[in-house]
Amino acid sequence: MTYLVCFLFLSVILFYRLRQKQVERIAFTDALTGGMNDTAFRAAYEKLAARMEPSTYAVVFLNIKGFKFINEYFGSAAGNDTLKYIYSKLIRHICTGEIAARDNSDCFFLCLKEHSKEAIRYRLQKMTADINSFNASSDIEYQFTILQGIYLVDDPKLDVTIVLDRARTACRQRHGTDPCSFFHPEMAKQMQLEYELNTMFEDSIKKRDFQIYLQPKVRLADLTLSGAEALVRWIHPDKGMICPSDFIPLFEENGKICRLDLYVYETVCAYLHKRIEQQKDLFPISVNLSRAHFKDLNFLRKFSELKAKYGIPDGMIEFELTEYSFLDKQQREMVKNCIKQMHRLGFHCALDDFGVGYSALALLKDFDVDTIKLDRQFFVDMTNPKAQTIISGFIEISEKLGIHLVAEGIETKEQMELLKQFHCEMVQGYYFSKPLTIDEFEKWKDTMQKQKVFK
Template sequence: MDYSKYDFDQLIERITELEVLNKQMLKEKEQETRLDFAWFGNLGNWYWNRKTNTVTCNHLKITTLGYTMDEIPKKLTHHFFTEKLHPDDYEKTMQAMTLHLQGKASVYEIEYRIQAKDKSWKWFYDRGSITQRDNEGNPELLSGIVFDITARKEEELALKKVNESIYIDELTRSTNKRTFKEKAVKLIKEKNCSYAFIVLDIDNFKLINDIFSYEGGDCLLKHIANTLFQHIKEHEVFGRIVGDKFYLLLDYLSENELESRMKKITKDILVFKFDHNSSFNMVVSSGIYVVKDRTISIDTISDRASLAAKMIKGRYESACFFYNDDIRSRIVNDNEIENEMHEALKNKEFKIFLQPKFDFKTEKIVGAEALIRWQHPRKGIIEPNVFIPLFEKNGFVTKIDLYVFEEICKKQKEWEDEGRKPLIISVNMSRLHLNNPAYVSTLESMTEKYDISPEIIELELTESTFSENLEHAFDVTRRLHNIGFRLAIDDFGSAYSSFNMLKDIFIDVVKIDREFFNEIASTIRGKKIVKSIVKMAKDLAIETVAEGVETKAQVEFLRKIGCDMAQGFYYAKPMPISDFVALLDQEA
């Protein structure tokens, strides 16, 4: 049958028929056999056995990508395809499968790009569902169809260019980015009044989609748009720009008046309930730039409002923030850092410091954390809190992490050759590495290059690493752990902690967030939290490290509750590697 004559709705109907057909395949071998029947046109099908981690598919997806069947592994796994996903499509594709496996979506359905053998990108429409579960109800077998939609996507892109006159955001029916900019520029230029430009969005909107599905997220976006419609006056404008980001151009009378108005808008947005009177703590952030110079471009204005919004991200409560000269100074400083960071890495201006970890029982050094300082040729030592947040934003942190990792591998080999007793050194790793399919193999290759055991390297992952694509994060940590690396969760308790999460991930060490220790001396709450974390970790055979230990009272409390290790100024500050070695020799 020629599927090329089907329109999209007819194709969906045919897909549904195929799902029914797949559900009738009762036995594993029967399913695998039936995958060999011929297909015509651009439609093919696949079968995934999660128990054996094998994928069976007909020739379509292989040959469309330019490979022959002889070029694919004998045991074909889903990694053969996921490693070739377009970086912009990887996360949403993995999330679509995760939502279905978790029962949050009735089917797995997604459009994505895969790189072909000739480095071109092919578009696919992929749809499937769970066809068999094990005795405990866990998904075991999945099957579905795949459709080559490259030609259709190319037509859509061409049509998009032709239809640039479309001005309305389809979901919220508000103005889109282009329309907003045009109207805002006209108002600023023609109206004899003062304006403020606001960037408004929801903190951790992706988490909302994960918890309440994309349908829940869309309902929230519509509610925000309806709320803004009610608050917008004549000669003002707002629009949905992308995702959960909205731009507003409002009259500006005074800072107090505008702040009061934004509080009312925020309050009306926060009345939204997802389902069953959910108590989800939604946070609205608003960055404000008062337009004083009408000659500044609308893009510069929006950038400054966005920078103001970033100043209040992560506060866990709704707020608004006005752009000021301090932010301008920070921008100048950030630009200087970004202009110099590549040369600084090339010139080895980034220096490794080690902060010892002490055993609470013996008070002997049992390891250290590798930290980084920037030895700037003009400014001297630059602390990491100045440049690491920027590196996280621009992605350069991944290069820094790998640089530190390799330097520690070199040092571990040097110590081994000197006959020193191996010590576990921990290296911080950004969650951005999870987007790199070659991340695990890169670390493994580096330990092989220097001929050291992965077991003397500990990788510290922030808790937020597990707040997004959980299944992918679990998979990466499992592979790292299987190689032999020790894994630690840094700042545990600082973000979206789930104590239950610890039983599912491959973690050797929990580092308790230093913020809890700020409360220990004066509150019972802090002590109870820390004590619960330590007890839970011991029950799971996970070691605990208290970071930020600064007082004798903290030491006595942590030793009493059975915390394993301490790291902090009470024992030792971060120090150059040579000083760390001297401290070890002195202790010996």
């Protein structure tokens, strides 16, 4: 009996130990590559850093440029195969005492026992060459561009999250054509700025430090106001005017952009509601909608509820989407359904920065958008015959499809006159007005009407 109890006891212990190892293996293994995942990399780095001498290691962040296009053109299965292929090549170059792992997306982290910039560049070049070695047996050459951010670990006691963030920041803040970027103190200042912006965000939302500016859209046929675009400006009581290029990409990355978009939208609704109460004429206002919203299948409910709360008539709010919202093949179907739902709820939909993406015309075929906004780059040199042909072609296509067209970034009389000749419907830009505060916009609108500039 005693032997049986001991046997059962040992069996139970063995079972739980095996079970624990299995759980640990799942928790620390990347299901796609079969190698280390992000959690395992962090744990391995912390173990390594505990006995690491300063200035002996480097942490590298690798980002595959244009990976989303691989998923788009060839499908997610091909994308997954690509990630497995790249990992298999990277791991061949990892020596004893070094670490490699895939991040949670299409990126990779390496920890190399190197501290010389030249040696690191050389090793990364060899890795990139090995990754692109498949071209030797391919009829059509395709080169992967691997963007590289490197942090030279001079303080092994630094928290692993900060170490990884510094490598990631070096990659994000790279300049020029060099794919290799090393972290330096100036980047730390940028990280500090981003930390401060994230910290200030909630308080600024509550105190309404984010202000709405309106930029008019003018109908060229009769020079009347046809609408406006709502743009956000952050005017902090201590920091002053914070540049949109400092906070918009940051909030896009961390998801705060969804909260900010909703804030802008509700402010626009409140403004239109005030005009209704004052019995003033209404005009459509477009608000920007980040692709981050499409992660929530029910995100339009909040917008619809606010529309009803403020009594906004149908057709007065237009959502502007960029072409980047349509890049992911799986997301495209979702976006298509969302546009249909927008129409059912009384919203319009515009495609912003139209023409700069790889499949602009395909989007017009597949998506029921109400408006396209031609990107400003088309109007930089309108004396170019090719540019004129492209612009007039887009205008003609939009007319035949029954889609409104807005020319963005119009700053000169020459641009406006040419667009008139092409029968462009609407223009937006500094030629008529810069973005204005709501009070300035009201004065501008009243002044222009009194002077009969639009009549």
